[in-house]
Amino acid sequence: xxxxxxxxxxxxxxxxxxxxxxxxxxxxxxxxxxxxxxxxxxxxxxxxxxxxxxxxxxxxxxxxxxxxxxxxxxxxxxxxxxxxxxxxxxxxxxxxxxxxxxxxxxxxxxxxxxxxxxxxxxxxxxxxxxxxxxxxxxxxxxxxxxxxxxxxxxxxxxxxxxxxxxxxxxxxxxxxxxxxxxxxxxxxxxxxxxxxxxxxxxxxxxxxxxxxxxxxxxxxxxxxxxxxxxxxxxxxxxxxxxxxxxxxxxxxxxxxxxxxxxxxxxxxxxxxxxxxxxxxxxxxxxxxxxxxxxxxxxxxxxxxxxxxxxxxxxxxxxxxxxxxxxxxxxxxxxxxxxxxxxxxxxxxxxxxxxxxxxxxxxxxxxxxxxxxxxxx
Amino acid sequence: xxxxxxxxxxxxxxxxxxxxxxxxxxxxxxxxxxxxxxxxxxxxxxxxxxxxxxxxxxxxxxxxxxxxxxxxxxxxxxxxxxxxxxxxxxxxxxxxxxxxxxxxxxxxxxxxxxxxxxxxxxxxxxxxxxxxxxxxxxxxxxxxxxxxxxxxxxxxxxxxxxxxxxxxxxxxxxxxxxxxxxxxxxxxxxxxxxxxxxxxxxxxxxxxxxxxxxxxxxxxxxxxxxxxxxxxxxxxxxxxxxxxxxxxxxxxxxxxxxxxxxxxxxxxxxxxxxxxxxxxxxxxxxxxxxxxxxxxxxxxxxxxxxxxxxxxxxxxxxxxxxxxxxxxxxxxxxxxxxxxxxxxxxxxxxxxxxxxxxxxxxxxxxxxxxxxxxxxxxxxxxxxxxxxxxxxxxxxxxxxxxxxxxxxxxxxxxxxxxxxxxxxxxxxxxxxxxxxxxxxxxxxxxxxxxxxxxxxxxxxxxxxxxxxxxxxxxxxxxxxxxxxxxxxxxxxxxxxxxxxxxx
Numbered sequence: 031x032x033x034x035x036x037x038x039x040x041x042x043x044x045x046x047x048x049x050x051x052x053x054x055x056x057x058x059x060x061x062x063x064x065x066x067x068x069x070x071x072x073x074x075x076x077x078x079x080x081x082x083x084x085x086x087x088x089x090x091x092x093x094x095x096x097x098x099x100x101x102x103x104x105x106x107x108x109x110x111x112x113x114x115x116x117x118x119x120x121x122x123x124x125x126x127x128x129x130x131x132x133x134x135x136x137x138x139x140x141x142x143x144x145x146x147x148x149x150x151x152x153x154x155x156x157x158x159x160x161x162x163x164x165x166x167x168x169x170x171x172x173x174x175x176x177x178x179x180x181x182x183x184x185x186x187x188x189x190x191x192x193x194x195x196x197x198x199x200x201x202x203x204x205x206x207x208x209x210x211x212x213x214x215x216x217x218x219x220x221x222x223x224x225x226x227x228x229x230x231x232x233x234x235x236x237x238x239x240x241x242x243x244x245x246x247x248x249x250x251x252x253x254x255x256x257x258x259x260x261x262x263x264x265x266x267x268x269x270x271x272x273x274x275x276x277x278x279x280x281x282x283x284x285x286x287x288x289x290x291x292x293x294x295x296x297x298x299x300x301x302x303x304x305x306x307x308x309x310x311x312x313x314x315x316x317x318x319x320x321x322x323x324x325x326x327x328x329x330x331x332x333x334x335x336x337x338x339x340x341x342x343x344x345x346x347x348x349x350x351x352x353x354x355x356x357x358x359x360x361x362x363x364x365x366x367x368x369x370x371x372x373x374x375x376x377x378x379x380x381x382x383x384x385x386x387x388x389x390x391x392x393x394x395x396x397x398x399x400x401x402x403x404x405x406x
Numbered sequence: 407x408x409x410x411x412x413x414x415x416x417x418x419x420x421x422x423x424x425x426x427x428x429x430x431x432x433x434x435x436x437x438x439x440x441x442x443x444x445x446x447x448x449x450x451x452x453x454x455x456x457x458x459x460x461x462x463x464x465x466x467x468x469x470x471x472x473x474x475x476x477x478x479x480x481x482x483x484x485x486x487x488x489x490x491x492x493x494x495x496x497x498x499x500x501x502x503x504x505x506x507x508x509x510x511x512x513x514x515x516x517x518x519x520x521x522x523x524x525x526x527x528x529x530x531x532x533x534x535x536x537x538x539x540x541x542x543x544x545x546x547x548x549x550x551x552x553x554x555x556x557x558x559x560x561x562x563x564x565x566x567x568x569x570x571x572x573x574x575x576x577x578x579x580x581x582x583x584x585x586x587x588x589x590x591x592x593x594x595x596x597x598x599x600x601x602x603x604x605x606x607x608x609x610x611x612x613x614x615x616x617x618x619x620x621x622x623x624x625x626x627x628x629x630x631x632x633x634x635x636x637x638x639x640x641x642x643x644x645x646x647x648x649x650x651x652x653x654x655x656x657x658x659x660x661x662x663x664x665x666x667x668x669x670x671x672x673x674x675x676x677x678x679x680x681x682x683x684x685x686x687x688x689x690x691x692x693x694x695x696x697x698x699x700x701x702x703x704x705x706x707x708x709x710x711x712x713x714x715x716x717x718x719x720x721x722x723x724x725x726x727x728x729x730x731x732x733x734x735x736x737x738x739x740x741x742x743x744x745x746x747x748x749x750x751x752x753x754x755x756x757x758x759x760x761x762x763x764x765x766x767x768x769x770x771x772x773x774x775x776x777x778x779x780x781x782x783x784x785x786x787x788x789x790x791x792x793x794x795x796x797x798x799x800x801x802x803x804x805x806x807x808x809x810x811x812x813x814x815x816x817x818x819x820x821x822x823x824x825x826x827x828x829x830x831x832x833x834x835x836x837x838x839x840x841x842x843x844x845x846x847x848x849x850x851x852x853x854x855x856x857x858x859x860x861x862x863x864x865x866x867x868x869x870x871x872x873x874x875x876x877x878x879x880x881x882x883x884x885x886x887x888x889x890x891x892x893x894x895x896x897x898x899x900x901x902x903x904x905x906x907x908x909x
Contacts, residue, residue, distance in 0.1 A: 083762060083764055085654060085657070085658045085763065085764040086657075086763050086764050086793075087657065087658075087763075108660070130607075140575070140579065143607065143610060144579055153855065157854070158851055158852075159852045159855040160848065160849065160852045163760075163828070163829045164827055165761065165793055165827070165828055165829050165832075166760070166763075166792050166793065167567060167571065167576065167760050167789070167792040167793070167794050167829075168829040168832060169565045169567075169614050169831050169832060169833055169834070169836075170829045170831050170836060170844070170848075171836065171844065171848060171856050171874065171875065172611065172614070172618075172856045173610055173611055173613065173614050174611075174852075174855060174856065174859070176578070176607045176610025176611060176613075177606060177610065177611045177859065179607060179610070180605075180606070181606055185606070196660070196662070197659070197661075227633075227634040227701060228701075229700060259704055259708060259711075260707070261703045261704065262701055262703050262704025262705075262707060265701055266701065266703075299602065301598075301600070301601030301602045302600050302601050303520075303521045303600050303601070304520075304521050304522070305520040305521050331601060331602075332601070332602060358600045358601075359601065360598055360600060360602055362603075378605035379605050381594075381605075383594065383606075383608055383863065384605055384606045384608070386861075387606055387859065387862050390861070390862060391855070
């Protein structure tokens with residue numbers, strides 16, 4: 031598969047006014063609003079490395095390459111792409127960029143937009159567009175890479191990406207801390223960790239149900255991951271031991287954390303100002319609502335809820351546990367029952383600028399129509 | 407004639423109505439119309455380019471800025487937003503149109519230590535924000551070398567970088583939200599002050615739009631906790647090639663220094679001759695200034711690794727700054743290097759290409775060859791860790807023969823960087839200076855996609871017209887010139903340029 035074949039598929043769809051559902055490996059197709067399209071444009075066969083010079087710590091791959099393939103290729107040179115979106119490494123990099131999906135590592139290494147150096151995409155008019163480049167710093171032209179990241183395939187089909195890589199840490203250790211104490215105790219522990227000079231790769235809190243779902247504990251826990259040279263990780267582990275009682279766990283626990291969504295009918299990401307998180311997290315973790323797996327990234331300021339099939343989502347759960355109402359709360363729905371989207375979150379692109387961008391890049395509205403909301 | 411008499415004379419009935427209207431909004435003393443006063447605004451940090459504006463207006467508040475933009479919109483007039491004018495790409499030049507200077511909007515609106523963020527007006531000087539938050543153990547990471555003069559608003563427009571962006575990322579990585587007045591006068595919020603937002607990343611699209619998408623009214627930035635430990639190391643080399651190889655080796659080792667800066671022999675000697683003398687070894691052919699930060703234990707181990715890489719790679723000496731004073735001095739020499747070049751000649755041309763970091767030794771040899779071919783002295787002082795080169799030549803723009811050689815050399819250097827797989831600008835922006843290279847790195851359809859994005863924000867393309875994307879690359883724009891202020895015959899409203907048809 032090549033960019034040319036995608037161009038012709040899109041031009042063909044444009045002529046017939048026959049919208050396309052854009053898909054990678056199809057691991058996350060139930061996310062987002064329902065798409066009105068009869069045909070699927072699958073990127074799964076458009077794979078492979080375009081260029082990789084390990085000394086530059088940059089990698090250019092076709093969009094259908096899976097995250098797991100990227101980790102294998104880069105791992106051979108003791109490098110990695112520190113991007114761990116919820117789900118698994120079976121998904122494609124194109125879909126990860128298109129949906130701006132990120133996981134626990136993002137509080138240290140950034141979101142997809144921060145790791146994406148350049149992109150090639152095909153617009154709804156079938157034009158091949160490149161933004162950014164292959165070098166680690168670049169301000170040439172308007173920032174089309176950031177525009178495309180998180181646009182869910184509605185402005186263009188991502189065909190190729192250039193990514194910033196990092197060296198694999200010499201040491202990579204993960205610790206689990208049971209949050210069994212009283213609410214106040216948990217809050218002050220969280221404050222102590224967040225306020226410390228520690229620089230963990232990842233730091234998340236799981237409620238009891240989430241911890242049990244991945245066999246990581248019986249009650250709520252904190253997971254903290256340190257990476258770097260040996261003396262640094264030793265110093266961090268020692269500093270952590272001064273404020274908590276950490277227990278070292280196998281790093282494969284992070285893979286299980288990413289799978290917390292499995293089987294969930296509803297996934298919601300709620301964010302507000304970081305200062306709210308120690309208190310609110312402690313309160314919310316003490317609760318153990320049925321069917322609700324919770325993963326909180328206090329440094330990123332995000333609470334992620336995955337709610338099972340049988341339960342109604344309570345998107346206000348966070349606010350009702352005492353968020354200071356003077357700070358606004360942003361709620362992002364990743365996955366909802368198809369019939370409730372229209373009522374809960376009909377569109378995130380209803381503002382005039384977004385509407386004009388969509389009309390400019392996909393005038394026939396043939397790319398994933400409806401997934402972010404409709405053209406007005 | 408007194409100053410006020412001058413003003414009274416200049417804002418007379420033969421002036422177009424817009425001058426009176428702007429004067430009503432911002433006060434007559436903040437509107438410049440006299441050519442002699444406007445001379446100050448006829449260049450930016452790249453003095454080889456000059457364009458004389460027709461008028462300059464300096465709003466003193468957010469409301470005034472909005473009113474100014476709306477008044478200009480009403481008359482269909484084109485304008486150029488300007489911060490401190492330290493830009494290095496000619497991006498703030500206004501060719502016979504209006505300059506909207508934002509430096510009077512300099513309030514730090516709010517500072518939220520707990521959440522590590524600040525909201526500032528666009529005219530706040532970068533270093534002032536850093537001095538303001540330093541006592542609280544925080545810093546604003548993007549640190550362009552012009553930090554003591556450049557404004558955050560200008561940084562947003564250019565997506566500015568700086569030495570420490572190697573580890574901490576550029577401006578876009580630190581901007582959470584913006585309030586913007588679009589060229590049509592509409593005020594919009596981009597991004598989110600409190601959390602994560604979904605939908606299109608309009609904030610991301612706006613940062614780095616070089617004044618072509620509108621004027622920023624306020625910026626909410628992320629602040630970074632000061633690292634526990636900072637160590638600055640100076641390695642000196644007797645060959646440029648050795649220093650270049652060491653740079654590649656440090657990057658390949660996987661250690662991410664906070665900064666990794668390169669200065670060649672000619673630059674070292676100019677700096678050491680200037681008031682910014684930093685104690686660099688004058689006989690060295692290259693130095694690397696490498697900074698490591700983080701937790702004490704991690705920094706000490708990395709420092710040893712970096713020292714070893716330097717010595718193995720042929721460093722003559724590796725010296726670690728003993729205290730903050732020494733560290734500041736080492737950095738001052740680097741940050742003021744462009745200023746020091748003023749000792750050599752009145753004008754300076756600076757390139758900003760970025761190359762893959764493994765190509766550094768090869769490109770530096772090429773640059774040397776080009777400098778000999780054209781008989782010009784190229785000084786190299788740059789962000790080596792990012793592969794962001796700043797080859798610069800001090801020259802006299804008033805000498806046509808010299809100018810021609812300098813420009814030919816620079817063009818050839820740029821071509822070599824592009825051929826190496828690089829970009830034409832890492833942090834200075836395209837502006838006027840690099841527009842001619844845009845077609846060498848972007849296809850026609852990519853440039854057109856950029857034009858379309860601009861049209862979304864600025865349908866009449868009145869904000870900083872003629873910059874970034876060559877006009878002929880924009881399919882829909884070719885027919886219609888941007889709105890100019892005509893002093894002899896005030897433009898009636900119905901004579902405004904036609905808007906491109908809405909699609």
